[in-house]
Amino acid sequence: MTTTARARTEVEAEIKETLGLVPSFFTTIPEDTLDHEWQLFQRMEFGETRIPNKYKELLMLAVHAETRCRYCTLFHTEAAKLFGATDEEIQEAVHLAKYTVGWSVYLNGMREPEDRFADELAQIGAHLSA
Template identity: 50%
Template sequence: MDRQQVYQEIEGIFGLVPSFFKELPDNTVEAEWRLFRAVQLDDGPLPVKYRELIGLGIAAATRCRYCVFYHTAIAKLFGASDAEIEAAVHYAKSSAGWSAYLNGLAIDFDTFKQEVEQACDFVRAQEHKQAA
């Protein structure tokens, strides 16, 4: 597809061609659009709302105001509530904080991994007991 064909496809989906696509070089515009569409728009194993909430959490952690705005708007478009938006951002804050703490202290990864697996085994055993 040439640039104009890509633009026609984008406009058919969004009603316009966002300026960030217009900044792409001719030799990458088709590939970038196909990847964007496949990851951001096409159906997949995760519903769009949840993908956008994940995107929002990442955007908040990386402090990208463009991505925060985009993922919030699209998540809401696909039914995310204000409570879900807040929960995604709060989770990102917690996850980023723990990542900084664990990495900053250089906590032993093998011990960490063993403890997580042990905790998961414990929870599974508790669920099995409750189901029996």
């Protein structure tokens, strides 16, 4: 079953009603995908999902601190604040990204055998669970 996408004018009217303006990055999305992209944006940014919005924004901020996307880093920092994140929580999210990426660089650079790593992790999990 397929659904017909709404016209650009209708989608942009909804975007403006929600955000107060139509950000330029939405104006360049092709008309045949705009409705889909807007619906996805609304769900991920404002919708209730399994992860509370503040934590989604902190997670996305951490990801984009690593991808070095200045646009996304700014967006998700401000969105996290809108959902109640403190400056300290933002700092911690970015620090956690730095921390976990550092381990990734080290383990991959040292070519740690994945099967040994998985076996040791299972042993650590069993020990911590006991």
